[in-house]
Amino acid sequence: MAELTMIEAIRAALSHALETDPDVILFGEDIGIDGGVFRATDGLMQRFGSARVRDTPLSETVIAGMAVGAAAMGLRPVAEIQFSGFLYPALDQLVNHASRLRNRTRGRLTCPMVLRAPYGGGIRAPEHHSESPEAMLAHIPGLRVVIPGSPARAYGLLLAAIRDPDPVVFLEPKRIYRAVSEAVETDGAALPLDRAFLVAEGEDLTLVAWGAMLAVADEAVARLAEEGISAELIDLATIKPYDRVAVRASVAKTGRCVIVHEAALTTGFGAEIAADLAEHCLTHLIAPIRRVAGYDTVMPYLRLEAQYLPDTGRILRAAREVMEFT
Amino acid sequence: MSTRAASFRIDCSACLDATGKPIGKLPDFAEDANTLAALYGAMVRTRAFDAKAIALQRTGRLGTYGSSLGQEAIGVGVASAMRVEDVLLPSFREHGAQLWRGVTLEELFLYWGGDERGNDFAGPRRDFPVCIPVGTQFPHAAGVALAMVQRKESGVVVAMGGDGATSKGDFYEALNLVGAWDLPVVFVISNNQWAISVRRREQTGAQTLAQKAIAGGLPGAQVDGNDVIAVRAATERALAHARAGEGGSLIECLTYRLGDHTTADDASRYREDEEVSAHWKEEPLVRLRNLLVARHGWDKAKEEALLREVRAEVEAAADRYLAIEPAPRRAMFDHLHATLPPDLAALAEEAAGDG
């Protein structure tokens, strides 16, 4: 088994898909000779040729729209949007076409495409490069939104997304692209979509997180353990449709829940989870649900981004409040 | 049977060759030593700013930064043709234009250092901040022009973008509207042959970028973008055309990106050093200096004095920038709305307590 970072695991998954499925094609800005600005596709054009790994002109509209057309013809396009901040011209294609082509044609034409995009803050990037649009995308019926939380999950979930018969937006937490490596079995085995992953088992409190917030939440779990608090940590992984069953089961056990995300608090995906728990787990809850999230502000440019992003301290304060609630 | 329905041609203008020898008669402004010295000084200043910005980034004191090395003549040439009351909508690589328009070195450092306060420049108050999502500034330009026409102002709008930006719908859509409504917008395309790692020919099959204007009903022309005199002259013509109520136009400035795309890029992954060295022979500063030497008594002493002055100015601006404390967390809420709604005010209070 190889020790891989998340970016290497993504490359390994892309490479496996290109090797094993002739219908898989990759396109996007600078993904060819440059290997993508984060090097997700490093070496793939050289290995698989520029017919299967293509640089496009600078147009997110045509990247997403072309993916819809190619997917409808039976190819498996895996398109890259260079940063999630530039995905917005592609929204028209996602909302009006990718997510509903199957529905509109009663299953005659389908859209097995993947749109990959690095997202999130923490890397001192320029303006518009650090936002977290998962909730906006999750609000599009017919679209899957997946965020890997570790190298192994990136590998398995990306393969699952590519093999899935429907469109998936695969948001990659770029802050942890190279943060850690772990052993990844690169045998082509996919991990299940629509399922959460239990990262740490605990009894007193459920933490729900995804993307780069997992590492921050993980640190909080360790600190809470020192205080004698046993926290369970769930990686949501597929944001839409999400694994309500797993979240409910965990909260039914612990009675307490803190949800962590980078995106702005109001109508962030945490709101959806909290609402579901309020509807279905009320009798199990022994404390209010808390959300630790980005503020309802524009994602600040780099000098203030550390002040914006949820950190361990904020998670700990919320967790302690929840634990002390009577 | 078919008859010719329409025909077009795209011209390319230049005033100096790469060694600084005039090609034909120069425009009147280029006969004036002070004007030429000012253009040269502005390009030298832009280059010095670029060098310092990269040095600051390399030592962790600035964010990701895209230099305009080799493209200084475009920003300076375009801005020097504009009037104060005109409005500039720059891409992220037109530092020379912003500086000429009166944005200060310190403000530019502050912005690229990751602080939005750098966009609140004291100088050209109606100019837009740099545009990061490629091409999205072009539709704004149409709106700025619409406002000017509505208010019977005589200003003209200049929107600048790269070769890559001409692939975006935003660009074509704005061109089309500006053509349909005869709005006073000058589109300036800095064609530096690359959009990160994508070559100009991979970006579009069109023979020139200038001809994209034709489809929108605007005149389009190429100019040697390393020739500040030619850039300024072409911009003056385009501005006069628009100011006379004859509508917008497009100028494709031919240049070359001598540096990496940004400090986050490594261009050696996708282009040969030889290509870059060949283009160094055409860079914009030397040719203008040669003209100044040949015709206007520019000499080593003047050159050295200019460099000393510019470097000192850049260093002092960098020092002032580095002394600026980051804004407090609360500042994130300060400019969300004209007045903070009560709900957000409560959140802002909570945020202040977060650390």
Ligand SMILES: Cc1ncc(C[n+]2csc(CCOP(=O)(O)OP(=O)(O)O)c2C)c(N)n1
């Ligand atoms: C809409 C959008 N897509 C992608 C990017 C990432 N990006 C930044 S600059 C750039 C290339 C721009 O090329 P060009 O327009 O030629 O300008 P240049 O950088 O050469 O000055 C890309 C792809 C972006 N900023 N905005």
Ligand SMILES: [Mg+2]
């Ligand atoms: Mg370019």
